[in-house]
Amino acid sequence: MDSLPTSLMRPKLLTTLKTYSLVQLRADALAGLTVAIVALPLSMALAIASGASPDKGLVTAVVAGFLISALGGSRVQVGGPTGAFVVVISGVIAEHGYSGLVLATGMAGLILIGAGYAGLGRLMKFVPMPVVTGFTAGIAVIIASSQIGDFLGLDAGKVPAEFLGKWEAYFGALGTLSQATAIIGAGTLALILILKKLNPRLPGYLIGILVASVAVSWLALPVETVGQRFPDMPTSLPAPQLPVISLPMIREILPSAFTIAFLAGIEALLSAVVADGMTGYKHRPGQELVGQGAANLVSALFGGLPATGAIARTATNIRAGAKTPMAGIFHALFLLGALLVAGPLVAYVPMAALAAILLIVAWGMSEAERFKALMRMEAGERALLLLTFGLTVLVDLTVAIGVGVTLASLLFMARMSETTGLLGEDQSVEDPEQRAALPEGTEVFRIAGPMFFGVAGEMLDALNRIGRAPRAIILRFDRVPYMDSSGVNVLETFVRQAKGSGARVILCDMPPPVWDTLVRSSPRFAGAERVKTLASALSRLERVDPRSE
Known part of the structure; x- marks a missing residue:
């Protein structure tokens, strides 16, 4: 944890004596x-x-x-x-x-x-x-x-x-x-x-x-x-x-x-x-x-x-x-x-x-x-x-x-794990027109809540329950305030399994602190693409046919 600013490390006595009466x-x-x-x-x-x-x-x-x-x-x-x-x-x-x-x-x-x-x-x-x-x-x-x-x-x-x-x-x-x-x-x-x-x-x-x-x-x-x-x-x-x-x-x-x-x-x-x-x-x-x-x-x-x-x-x-x-x-x-x-x-x-x-x-x-x-x-x-x-x-x-x-x-981690989940396509894309324009075979999921070791197992299970091998998977991270090394490991495991089944994985809406954690924990994390927004992810899918890769 960072040390405190100098202004907060001054005895109150010194502050009050300036105007003491x-x-x-x-x-x-x-x-x-x-x-x-x-x-x-x-x-x-x-x-x-x-x-x-x-x-x-x-x-x-x-x-x-x-x-x-x-x-x-x-x-x-x-x-x-x-x-x-x-x-x-x-x-x-x-x-x-x-x-x-x-x-x-x-x-x-x-x-x-x-x-x-x-x-x-x-x-x-x-x-x-x-x-x-x-x-x-x-x-x-x-x-x-x-x-x-x-x-x-x-x-x-x-x-x-x-x-x-x-x-x-x-x-x-x-x-x-x-x-x-x-x-x-x-x-x-x-x-x-x-x-x-x-x-x-x-x-x-x-x-x-x-x-x-x-x-x-x-x-x-x-x-x-x-x-x-x-x-x-x-x-x-x-x-x-x-x-x-x-x-x-x-x-x-x-x-x-x-x-x-x-x-x-x-x-x-x-x-x-x-x-x-x-x-x-x-x-x-x-x-x-x-x-x-x-x-x-x-x-x-x-x-x-x-x-x-x-x-x-x-x-x-x-x-x-x-x-x-x-x-x-x-x-x-x-x-x-x-x-x-x-x-x-x-x-x-x-x-x-x-x-x-x-x-x-x-x-x-x-x-x-x-x-x-x-x-x-x-x-x-x-x-x-x-x-x-x-x-x-x-x-x-x-x-x-x-x-x-x-x-x-x-107990706190158990409660936090209950608040972290995977939102399906109908909840991940708010704009109806954008949802209708999703390319065929594309799944969009939003992770909501912190990705830490207390929820790692449940997150991996949820990601594995997609049930079919889509052509592309977009993971949205705008509701992830925090990610630890266990969360990084979950993501790596999922990307590896998705690519093994022929799916393309794109990460978007990722807050800078979460991305920094991802890079620090796995500097050579190249299993997935990263773009800024959901629109950028969809644009990339439109330009390149996943089957041609």
Whole structure:
């Protein structure tokens, strides 16, 4: 694919700063503060759900959030850690340790930068909705499942990573349920939901963890807190350093790096599209991927997590009145201040309160309404949705995405093959007088639809069903938008068979791109004649008697 024009590879920040005003600065600062209040508890909760310490989530939100806004192609995109990465991150940490995750994050950043400059941002929109909804809903189920132990205070020991094994461990530990923990978890969950219903503008997540923290501390409740689980958690921005790199580790990490890059690209561009719909602006997909890539690369240098554009935080940013990418930069700066000033207070946050936040996040990710709507679609769409969902939950996210995209491609090709066909003489020649003037023994056929490997067999069968050996065959290509090497092979095979039966083959109305493909695939393709139009083909037949050749 061709690279993008230079005009489309420029950060939106540079565009907006040309006319930046004090009014916009005030609006962006207020919006940034609003989003930071939302992102503070969310970043910690997502980090813990991923198997990392809370400070890693805050570092990611600061570093990656700053760069996504500064270098991205969306005017109001806000980035940071998101729920989409939880499954991949926890898997990489479990198998390769945190150093392996840092390397995978950096590699994903390089992949995203390359994809952005290669113009692959335009291809992300072709990932089918059943695949996206399937793995997103699957991730939501996994996130919710991973929080049951903390939400109820279960002493289940080392809980397996597998979905079924996890629930088996939970059921086995029901006798260890902590009433105090369950009350704090349920109370936090109820408080956040009530605040959302009464006044969505209130920072429900932050209020929820503040109330829960105060309750546990003042009442001296036996509820595990962040400080008890992570006693050595740093409360400052670490110095950047290169991750441990080795060729064997790169080979092992590469599939996870591609998965992280794919998820980051998909979610970032989806979030940018949502932002466009809310604001009327238009994002630059290539530059957005470059910004996401730079953010992940630098996040890895600071020991952070993978990051991408966050739909919920971006929507909050817009509703709070954000005008330019400076809002996202202010959000990162406010979070940095919170990390440096209020970092020690994080130790008092109950794990059950963070679990309640993640249960709400998981429900939002599940997209239950869209899932139900897709279940009312045709059988192929339902199968694709359920297969991607089931593989995400029960097997592996990487497998789910690979199988889902592959199956979606096969379904698409099957549908395209149904739209490609061979139109007979009565449909190939619209002009009645021209149809009546066809020389005796001449057949005219129009190929309608792309000629690619998905339809090659059916096209050859259709061409062979002519049933008799005409003196001349005219093939019209004006309705063929695309031809691949399999289509060329079909055409070569047909021409060879037609000439073997004594028929003359003329190609006409062929678009230049299709003819170029034909020439490139078979430079010595001389089995058929080529003219510009049907009239030219008929004129050639009138001048030369096929039987005399």
